[in-house]
Structures are given as C-alpha cells and as structure tokens.
Amino acid sequence: MSDESHLTESGPSQRIVETAVALLTLAFGLLVLLGSLQVGIDWGVEGPKPGFFPFYISLFIIVASLYNLMQAMTLGGIKEGLFSSWEQLRRVMSVVVPATAYVALVPLLGIYVSSMLLIGVFMTWLGRYSLVKTLPIAVGVPVLAYIIFERYFQIPLPKGPIEYWLDL
Amino acid sequence: MEEVANLMHGFATVLEPFNIGVMIVGILLGVIIGVLPGLGGANGVAILLPLTFSMSPTSAIIMLSCIYWGALFGGAITSVLFNIPGEPWSVATTFDGHPMAQNGRAGEALTAAFTSSFVGALFAVIVITLVAPLVARFALQFGAAEKFGVYFLAFCSFVGLSKEPPAKTVVSMMIGFALAAVGLDHMTGQLRLTFGFTELLAGFDFLIAVIGLFGIGEILLTMEEGLQFRGKRATINPRVVFQTWLELPRYWATSIRSCIIGCWMGITPAGATPASFMSYGIAKRMSPRGKNFGKGEIEGVVAPETAAHAAGTSALLPMLSLGVPGSPTAAVLLGGLLIWGLQPGPLLFVEQKEFVWGLIASMYLGNIVGLILVLTCVPLLAAMLRIPFPVIAPIILVLCAIGAYTVHNNPLDVVMIMVFGVLGYVLKKCDYPLAPLVLALVLGDKAEEAFRQALLGSQGSLAVFWSNGLVGSIMLLGLIALFWPIIQNSVARLRPRPAV
Numbered sequence: 001m002s003d004e005s006h007l008t009e010s011g012p013s014q015r016i017v018e019t020a021v022a023l024l025t026l027a028f029g030l031l032v033l034l035g036s037l038q039v040g041i042d043w044g045v046e047g048p049k050p051g052f053f054p055f056y057i058s059l060f061i062i063v064a065s066l067y068n069l070m071q072a073m074t075l076g077g078i079k080e081g082l083f084s085s086w087e088q089l090r091r092v093m094s095v096v097v098p099a100t101a102y103v104a105l106v107p108l109l110g111i112y113v114s115s116m117l118l119i120g121v122f123m124t125w126l127g128r129y130s131l132v133k134t135l136p137i138a139v140g141v142p143v144l145a146y147i148i149f150e151r152y153f154q155i156p157l158p159k160g161p162i163e164y165w166l167d168l
Numbered sequence: 169m170e171e172v173a174n175l176m177h178g179f180a181t182v183l184e185p186f187n188i189g190v191m192i193v194g195i196l197l198g199v200i201i202g203v204l205p206g207l208g209g210a211n212g213v214a215i216l217l218p219l220t221f222s223m224s225p226t227s228a229i230i231m232l233s234c235i236y237w238g239a240l241f242g243g244a245i246t247s248v249l250f251n252i253p254g255e256p257w258s259v260a261t262t263f264d265g266h267p268m269a270q271n272g273r274a275g276e277a278l279t280a281a282f283t284s285s286f287v288g289a290l291f292a293v294i295v296i297t298l299v300a301p302l303v304a305r306f307a308l309q310f311g312a313a314e315k316f317g318v319y320f321l322a323f324c325s326f327v328g329l330s331k332e333p334p335a336k337t338v339v340s341m342m343i344g345f346a347l348a349a350v351g352l353d354h355m356t357g358q359l360r361l362t363f364g365f366t367e368l369l370a371g372f373d374f375l376i377a378v379i380g381l382f383g384i385g386e387i388l389l390t391m392e393e394g395l396q397f398r399g400k401r402a403t404i405n406p407r408v409v410f411q412t413w414l415e416l417p418r419y420w421a422t423s424i425r426s427c428i429i430g431c432w433m434g435i436t437p438a439g440a441t442p443a444s445f446m447s448y449g450i451a452k453r454m455s456p457r458g459k460n461f462g463k464g465e466i467e468g469v470v471a472p473e474t475a476a477h478a479a480g481t482s483a484l485l486p487m488l489s490l491g492v493p494g495s496p497t498a499a500v501l502l503g504g505l506l507i508w509g510l511q512p513g514p515l516l517f518v519e520q521k522e523f524v525w526g527l528i529a530s531m532y533l534g535n536i537v538g539l540i541l542v543l544t545c546v547p548l549l550a551a552m553l554r555i556p557f558p559v560i561a562p563i564i565l566v567l568c569a570i571g572a573y574t575v576h577n578n579p580l581d582v583v584m585i586m587v588f589g590v591l592g593y594v595l596k597k598c599d600y601p602l603a604p605l606v607l608a609l610v611l612g613d614k615a616e617e618a619f620r621q622a623l624l625g626s627q628g629s630l631a632v633f634w635s636n637g638l639v640g641s642i643m644l645l646g647l648i649a650l651f652w653p654i655i656q657n658s659v660a661r662l663r664p665r666p667a668v
C-alpha cells in the first residue's frame with residue numbers, strides 16, 4: 001500500500017477485508033432473499049406470508065451491502081492501511097485455533113476434559129508456564145465449574161466418556 | 169403518590185435476606201466481569217443468565233441488574249490503573265484517569281470515578297422512578313401500529329445517532345432481523361429460512377450471539393493488541409476518599425450536565441459509550457481548566473463516568489416501560505424477562521408490580537452497595553488484573569462455552585459462539601456496530617409481529633403508520649432521528665462558520 005509508515009509491517013489491507021465483508025453480507029442478503037421467496041412474500045388468506053417481512057429485510061441488506069462494497073472499492077470513508085499486521089493476525093490465530101479445537105471437542109469429550117486440555121495448552125504453549133503451575137489451574141477450574149454448576153445449581157453440563165466411566 | 173408506596177413495597181422485597189445476598193454476589197461478579205478483558209456487561213449477564221432459571225423473577229433480575237451495575241463500576245478500575253478500558257464506555261475515563269494515576273493520584277481518580285458513577289446512576293434511577301410509570305401508562309394505549317412505531321424510532325436513532333457509517337449500521341441491524349426471522353414463523357406456524365437444516369428450526373438465540381460477538385470477539389481483539397498489563401498500584405484509604413469527596417462538589421455543574429447527557433443518550437439507544445465521550449468533550453470545552461484536560465484533571469474523570477453510568481442505568485427505562493432496551497445489556501435483561509415468563513412492555517407496571525418496583529428499589533440499594541464494595545476492594549481487583557492473559561483467556565473461553573451450552577443444553581451452540589466470535593472480531597475491525605445486531609435479534613420477532621398486525625388491520629396499507637396523531641408523530645420522530653446527520657449538516661451550512 002502507499003502508506004509509508006506501514007512498510008515495515010505487512011498484512012492484509014483494510015480495503016481487501018472491507019470488500020470481503022461487504023461481499024459476504026451481500027451474499028447473506030441474497031440468501032435471505034431466496035429464503036423469503038421460497039415461503040412466499042405476498043399476501044395469503046391469513047395476511048402477509050412468512051417471507052413478507054424478511055423479504056424487505058433482505059432488500060435493505062443487499063442495497064446497504066452494495067453501497068459498502070462501492071465505498072470499499074473507492075476507499076470512501078474507510079480507514080487506509082492495514083487491517084492488521086501478519087504478526088497481529090498470528091497472535092489472533094493462536095487463540096482462534098485452540099479455541100476452535102476446543103469447541104469441536106466439547107461434544108465428543110464433554111466440557112470438563114476439553115476445558116482441562118484448553119487451559120493446559122494455553123498456559124504451557126502460549127504462556128510458557130511449567131507443568132507444576134499449569135496443572136492446578138487446568139484441573140481446578142473445571143472441578144470448580146462442576147461443583148458450582150452440577151452440584152450447587154443443578155445444571156448439567158456436557159459430559160464425555162471419562163465422566164460416564166467415573167459415573168459422575 | 170402511588171409510586172412512593174410501590175417503591176416502598178419494592179424496598180421491602182429487596183431487603184429480604186436472600187435478595188440482599190443475591191445483590192452482593194451480583195455486584196461482586198459484575199465488578200470482576202468489568203475488570204476482566206473479554207468479559208463485559210452484556211456477555212457477562214448472558215453467561216450467568218442460566219444460573220437464574222431456578223430463581224424467582226424478582227431475585228433473578230436483581231442479581232442480573234446488579235451484575236450490570238458492578239460491570240459499570242469495574243470498567244473504571246482498569247482505565248485508571250492500567251490505561252486499559254475494561255468496557256468501551258470507560259475509554260474516555262482513561263484520558264484523565266490514567267495521567268492522574270501516573271502522578272500518584274490513583275486513589276483520588278478512583279474515588280472520583282466511583283463517586284461520579286454513583287451520582288450518575290442515582291440521577292438515572294430517580295428519573296426512572298418518576299418517568300417510567302408515566303411512560304408505561306401512556307404506552308398502554310398503544311396499538312400494533314404505535315408499537316411498531318416505537319421500534320422504528322429505536323432503530324432509526326441507532327442509524328442516525330451512531331458514529332459508525334449509516335450503511336454499516338443498517339447492514340448490522342438487518343442481519344440481526346434476518347437471523348431473528350430464521351425458524352418458526354410465529355404468526356403462521358410455517359418454517360422459513362431454514363433451507364432444510366433441522367438445526368435451524370429453533371432459530372438463532374441472541375444469548376449465543378451476545379456471548380460470541382462480545383465475549384470471544386473481545387478476547388480476539390485483546391490478543392491482537394498483545395496487551396501487557398503493567399499498571400499502577402493503588403491503595404484507597406479513607407482519608408483520600410474523604411478529601412476527594414470534599415473536592416467533588418466543586419464540579420457540580422459538570423456533574424449535572426453529564427447526568428442529563430447520560431440519561432438522554434441512555435433512553436434513546438445511543439448508549440453509554442457515546443454519552444461518556446460527549447460528556448467529556450463538552451466538559452473540556454466548558455471548563456475553565458479545559459486546557460489541562462488529558463493531563464490528569466479530576467473533572468475529566470467526573471464527566472465521562474457520570475454520563476456513562478447515567479446512560480447505562482437509564483437504558484433500562486425504555487426496556488421496562490416500552491419493552492425496547494436501550495443497550496445490549498438491557499437487551500439481555502429483556503431476554504431474561506421472556507425466559508422467566510414475563511411479557512416486557514407497559515403491562516409489566518400493571519401486572520408485575522412486585523417485579524418492577526423490586527428492580528427499581530434494587531437499583532437504589534445496588535448502587536450504594538456497589539460504591540462501598542468497589543471503594544474497599546480496589547487492591548484485590550487490581551491484583552486480579554495482574555493475572556497474565558494466557559491464564560485468564562482460556563478460563564474466560566471456558567466460561568463462555570459453559571454459558572452458551574446452558575442456554576439450551578445444546579452442544580452445537582458452543583460451536584456457534586466461535587462463529588459469532590470471529591464474525592464479531594472482523595465486523596468490529598471494519599467499523600460495523602454490534603449493538604444494533606443484538607437488539608434487532610432480540611426485538612426482531614416482536615417488531616415483525618407489530619408490523620404485520622398493523623398491516624392486517626389496514627388490509628396492507630402502509631398508511632396505517634400515519635393514521636393518527638400519535639403513531640404519526642412517533643414515525644416522524646423516527647424519520648428525524650434517521651436523517652439526523654443530514655439535518656444537522658444542512659443547519660450547519662445555513663449558519664455562518666465560526667472562526668476557528
């Protein structure tokens with residue numbers, strides 16, 4: 001990009017990301033339009049059909065997205081320069097990746113074991129803590145959650161094979 | 169005065185030992201939520217909402233609203249000591265609060281912040297006590313068209329008054345409406361926008377959206393900035409508190425002005441964040457010491473804190489009296505009402521007197537308890553902020569996951585918070601406001617219902633929204649709010665420019 005101060009750092013530009021977001025919202029608007037056309041947007045015997053309201057909503061999304069798209073392409077009213085640097089994105093991904101793995105594991109292993117893994121990975125990998133410091137927190141937090149939610153408030157949380165094996 | 173008697177009944181409800189306990193727990197949790205990055209008022213309340221399912225609605229709302237007050241107080245601590253706003257509405261507090269802490273006046277800055285918050289909140293609660301019943305009584309005459317008019321007004325003010333580009337606000341809001349429409353159409357009983365996926369039958373729950381957008385999204389933003397918590401130490405001793413209290417009455421004009429700005433911005437859904445900035449800006453212009461703002465001026469702490477707390481509190485006024493929340497947190501509280509089986513809107517004041525007045529009484533007491541708690545717990549809370557991010561971040565993630573799961577006992581919701589989280593991060597970085605999305609998601613069904621009922625009555629003619637003086641003026645106000653930036657510009661252009 002032309003901005004000199006960002007020469008040392010590289011990364012996706014604000015313009016590209018804004019364009020992508022506008023295209024995404026546009027696609028979403030078209031999807032809503034399609035969905036409302038499927039169920040009918042006119043009047044039936046019972047009054048407006050279910051697609052009536054979402055149809056107009058989708059028109060708003062489409063028109064506003066097109067405007068945003070135009071703004072992003074012509075750099076009108078958006079921040080110049082980088083969306084964020086690769087270094088910043090790397091840090092963001094260092095949360096997104098373990099967190100995504102975590103939410104994917106919850107249905108399989110239950111929330112307690114997954115949480116222990118998540119806290120363990122975060123502290124040892126990102127925080128470079130020793131196992132001695134990591135273990136008490138990684139085990140303690142889920143145990144505390146178990147006591148508060150399952151025992152005290154009687155709210156069941158997702159469990160996996162280990163909990164069933166322990167008969168908790 | 170029927171209201172006074174009702175309020176006294178409310179105090180009697182709140183003073184039950186269980187409710188007092190719930191209040192203290194709520195405020196403590198709220199302050200912690202306000203202090204920790206990634207946990208804010210809205211998603212903090214959303215995560216803890218399932219804990220209240222087994223309580224009576226009155227105890228539940230006391231706990232959740234106290235979490236909200238606590239979060240409002242807590243945001244100031246991080247702003248002053250660490251120069252990191254714990255909440256968006258505390259950003260303006262960092263301008264003078266942190267320089268004060270650097271000059272060794274942290275205790276003074278915190279006392280000023282907490283006391284101003286308290287004053288702002290108290291002002292707003294008094295406004296709620298006096299005005300909300302009147303608004304509710306007035307709103308009882310509303311038909312479907314008027315109801316839609318109120319929603320229209322609320323959403324138009326979002327577009328016209330927010331600092332984000334209007335087209336982006338519209339996109340964000342309409343995505344909320346579209347997501348709210350997914351699933352069962354309540355008026356015809358037909359499915360829509362599910363595209364054959366059975367997972368979409370129940371639609372999108374706004375609690376999941378709130379936890380993802382505000383909770384996970386906020387953690388990602390924090391991580392990107394690579395924050396290092398290096399803060400000033402603070403001790404508050406009674407002498408400092410007392411001295412600051414003696415000094416504060418000098419800023420009465422700023423205080424009153426900030427209260428009014430805050431209440432106005434809170435009732436119209438502009439929210440606490442713009443209120444705090446506006447109040448700071450005006451105080452800077454009006455104060456004789458305006459030049460020193462930004463270098464550690466106590467008035468620069470008083471102004472934004474008073475306004476933010478007044479706005480945050482008064483955001484509950486339209487929620488209680490009209491069923492239209494003025495902020496994302498108020499929207500979550502409104503969602504709570506629906507879950508506890510209460511119908512938000514003007515009828516609450518008639519049918520659920522104990523609930524409404526219990527809540528209002530708890531606002532008075534909650535803020536007093538909150539002030540005492542934060543003044544005494546500052547060292548403890550500051551210590552909590554020194555917990556390194558790699559430890560606190562996964563714990564917050566776990567809390568978000570538990571909160572999301574407990575809403576419907578659906579493991580898929582846990583996955584959804586991650587989707588909303590990444591979405592929230594990208595949208596926020598591209599200047600799309602998130603609050604309209606959440607509010608539209610909460611109010612979507614009700615707004616649509618009002619719209620369709622009004623049209624049913626008029627056989628599809630849009631003229632129903634101009635059919636009488638009442639609905640006409642509400643709609644006109646909405647249009648004025650919508651086109652406010654344009655109106656403001658043309659007025660400015662007509663006037664000669666002042667010399668700079």
